């Protein structure tokens with residue numbers, strides 16, 4: 791009986807490992823920065839060239855840093871910002887990210903959102919900002935991706 795239980799547990803573990811490595815591989819090849827890369831943000835569920843139907847989810851990934859709400863000053867943390875159809879120059883990145891429809895803040899520490907955009911091509915980019923909404927120099931923003939909304 792004991793052997794049976796152990797065998798069942800091992801089979802269960804093996805099944806978990808298989809599905810875990812499949813997920814990890816997928817994420818590695820499609821969007822997740824290389825394990826040796828420095829801190830970075832990335833969009834987990836959408837990729838350059840994807841076609842979506844609005845409204846659609848955008849899931850935020852973060853590597854090498856933590857999330858803290860806006861206003862909370864903790865080392866090596868920040869909150870997500872989603873840039874839609876816009877970008878910030880190097881100079882603009884020295885200041886707080888504007889807050890409008892094209893610069894969305896997730897100051898409660900949210901790690902995903904739902905976006906509604908008109909049909910056509912749109913660019914999306916994630917950027918981690920500090921407690922004062924200033925882009926963190928240590929955390930690479932995601933590469934802007936272009937998605938097509940049907």
Ligand SMILES: [Cu+2]
Nearest residue numbers: 895897919923
């Ligand atoms: Cu912010």
